[in-house]
Amino acid sequence: GENVEQHPSTLSVQEGDSAVIKCTYSDSASNYFPWYKQELGKRPQLIIDIRSNVGEKKDQRIAVTLNKTAKHFSLHITETQPEDSAVYFCAANEYGNKLVFGAGTILRVKS
């Protein structure tokens, strides 16, 4: 089955700096890669996703890049703000609309 690894496990950045979180996946048949943001005690919420026919997708300060050959994808957050502080999860899909999640990255934005 699919295996997703996520790095780093924690990330501290200064407000205004950029943050990058990286994930690798094992199943070359995976074709959908969402990123979720989870604030403390809350539900995960989808912030951006990318499908395997696209190399990059951007939404305001957030972007995701996908390298299918190397089987890795990354989340980029520019001009970080304190409200970006949360846990971020990457995921990859398996057959049957299932998701396999990475272990998560705790992002702290220091003001």
Add this chain to the structure above:
Amino acid sequence: DGGITQSPKYLFRKEGQNVTLSCEQNLNHDAMYWYRQDPGQGLRLIYYSQIVNDFQKGDIAEGYSVSREKKESFPLTVTSAQKNPTAFYLCASSLRTSGRAYNEQFFGPGTRLTVL
């Protein structure tokens, strides 16, 4: 944050007891999922259901059971056989897909279960 709800928000269980977590959705989604979340780990799939009266085990189904008698409801029972049930439990739902097609999963607010 309507659409998919979970109850209760907090649940305390004594060792040896079974408890049932509720998950309800009014999004008209066919597929529903249960995940377990532990500190420092990602979400792990317990059970999922693509259609009423049918469900499949996920990666960590041991010690759990589910039913899917109605489209809107997918309750999870944590049995006494689950060795370490203290965790945050998340329910999700989505439109049904086939093969490798994918539809976004929407999450409920979660239930925090603590074994005393």
